[in-house]
Amino acid sequence: MDDKKKSYLDGEYLEAYNKAERYVKLYSNYRETINGNDCLIEIQDVLLIAQQDEKPINEVIGDDFNKFIRNVYRAYYPFSLVNYVYTTHTFSLFIALVMVLIFSVIKSPNEDAFTYSNVYFVSVMSTLFGDLIKWIVVKLANKVDFIFNFITKRLVTTMLNNFSMLLFIILVPNVFVTFAIETLVVVLIFILTSTIGIVYTIRMNNAHHDKVGIGTFKEALFKNMDNKYEKKNRKLVEKNKNPLTHLGWAELLEKHYKIYDVVTSLVIILYLGLTSYVIYLQVEDGFSVGGVFLLIFLVLITVFLMSYYTSKKTINEYIKSKREFDAKK
Amino acid sequence: MDNSQLLKGILQACIVSVISEGETYGYLIIQELSKYGFDHIKDGTLYPILTRLQKKKLIKSRIGDSSLGPKRKYFSITEEGLEYLSNFKIEFDNIVSTTKKILDKKGE
Numbered sequence: 039m040d041d042k043k044k045s046y047l048d049g050e051y052l053e054a055y056n057k058a059e060r061y062v063k064l065y066s067n068y069r070e071t072i073n074g075n076d077c078l079i080e081i082q083d084v085l086l087i088a089q090q091d092e093k094p095i096n097e098v099i100g101d102d103f104n105k106f107i108r109n110v111y112r113a114y115y116p117f118s119l120v121n122y123v124y125t126t127h128t129f130s131l132f133i134a135l136v137m138v139l140i141f142s143v144i145k146s147p148n149e150d151a152f153t154y155s156n157v158y159f160v161s162v163m164s165t166l167f168g169d170l171i172k173w174i175v176v177k178l179a180n181k182v183d184f185i186f187n188f189i190t191k192r193l194v195t196t197m198l199n200n201f202s203m204l205l206f207i208i209l210v211p212n213v214f215v216t217f218a219i220e221t222l223v224v225v226l227i228f229i230l231t232s233t234i235g236i237v238y239t240i241r242m243n244n245a246h247h248d249k250v251g252i253g254t255f256k257e258a259l260f261k262n263m264d265n266k267y268e269k270k271n272r273k274l275v276e277k278n279k280n281p282l283t284h285l286g287w288a289e290l291l292e293k294h295y296k297i298y299d300v301v302t303s304l305v306i307i308l309y310l311g312l313t314s315y316v317i318y319l320q321v322e323d324g325f326s327v328g329g330v331f332l333l334i335f336l337v338l339i340t341v342f343l344m345s346y347y348t349s350k351k352t353i354n355e356y357i358k359s360k361r362e363f364d365a366k367k
Numbered sequence: 368m369d370n371s372q373l374l375k376g377i378l379q380a381c382i383v384s385v386i387s388e389g390e391t392y393g394y395l396i397i398q399e400l401s402k403y404g405f406d407h408i409k410d411g412t413l414y415p416i417l418t419r420l421q422k423k424k425l426i427k428s429r430i431g432d433s434s435l436g437p438k439r440k441y442f443s444i445t446e447e448g449l450e451y452l453s454n455f456k457i458e459f460d461n462i463v464s465t466t467k468k469i470l471d472k473k474g475e
Contacts, residue, residue: 046436079430079438080393080414086435087394098394100409109411113418 047082051089055082058107077114081107130161259352260359263291288360295353302346309339378405380455382416383448386426390443392433393417417442425451 047055058081088098099106270290271281282290378400385391385399393413400408420426425448433439444452 076440079440082437083392083433083435083439084394084397086433086437090435098397098409099411100407102410106409106411110414113411113414116415116418 046086047089049089050095051085054095054103055085057103058110061104061107062111077111080110080114130165259349260356263353263356284360284363288357291353291357291360295350295357298346302343305339305343309343312339377459378408379416379420380452380459381405382413383420383425383444383452383455386442387444387449387452390441392439392441396442420448423447423451 055078059078062077084098085095088095095103267282267287270287274281381400381403382396385396391399396417397408397413400413417426417428421428424445426442427445428440428442430438431441
């Protein structure tokens with residue numbers, strides 16, 4: 039959240055808000071597409087009203103502020119095992135992709151050991167190991183004030199997360215195979231820089247949303263769709279045609295998304311087919327450079343499917359709101 | 368007796384009822400419920416329930432401006448929510464009257 043928003047709060051209320059913000063940043067996962075704004079809007083609002091009414095914080099949110107933050111946080115980010123497995127799988131594919139790309143370029147004395155399953159296993163385990171380390175650090179951070187105050191940036195926890203992963207990537211394969219040190223250094227630098235890149239992109243995106251007054255993913259999507267609606271109508275007017283009503287726009291979107299659903303189903307079939315083919319390649323031919331491109335494709339498809347299903351729900355809400363808009367009129 | 372499930376259902380209906388009175392937001396809901404003795408709601412328990420109610424489409428939300436400056440999340444009731452509330456009132460009245468009958472009989 040930017041300084042302009044924070045400036046509404048003062049003293050103990052600002053301190054409480056900062057604590058909530060740290061909590062959200064520590065816990066939220068950069069592998070998730072959501073950001074902490076929805077949750078923080080709610081906490082900030084409660085604190086602002088308390089400040090305006092000059093009420094002590096405990097009178098408004100009870101005696102246990104930590105419990106309050108935890109409850110609000112869990113309301114917005116309920117733990118979903120399916121989502122966790124899905125995001126872990128995608129992220130692991132990304133790491134596996136990087137590892138495979140590098141191993142395919144740099145020859146190793148033990149390249150027979152670089153099977154897809156080995157590389158994928160190492161990347162999944164490294165992701166889980168990174169999460170475990172992060173979980174322990176956050177637990178400690180909440181218990182010990184010094185650490186909690188020290189770790190105020192999401193980037194720091196992310197870095198800890200990444201370093202744990204890298205440690206795993208370096209240590210585990212070395213137990214089985216001796217990698218050339220150059221290989222490990224290149225893997226390390228590549229993964230580190232790319233993950234920092236991802237984190238910064240998310241941060242820049244959130245900062246941009248704050249700047250233009252978009253608090254949530256839903257708001258951003260609604261605004262984007264409204265812009266498209268206006269653009270569409272402008273074009274229709276230019277062609278001397280009647281502009282679309284809200285209902286007309288909703289129906290047009292429904293028609294479009296039905297086509298997308300068919301395309302997505304085909305993509306899922308392709309995804310399953312490719313996965314089977316990669317497994318087949320792995321079993322038949324062992325590690326091959328050609329398989330790298332299939333792996334790239336798998337990562338792209340996984341990311342596409344994930345973002346499609348995340349946004350589909352919100353798009354349906356948008357369509358419903360447009361239908362209701364005309365009905366209310 | 369473990370009455371947490373019963374309380375959960377009642378609390379949920381009370382929240383829907385508060386929201387049915389007009390568009391409102393988190394803090395006001397907490398204040399309204401606290402007035403009637405649901406003091407424990409202050410610890411943030413309200414928010415997971417609001418999320419659940421939204422998922423069930425009993426309420427809906429929007430982000431709007433607040434008089435205090437920054438954004439605020441507003442909640443309002445849906446058609447499904449109104450239907451749920453009216454069904455709950457009937458069921459609740461039935462349970463209360465049946466229970467009362469049994470308890471009163473025992474007390475005689």
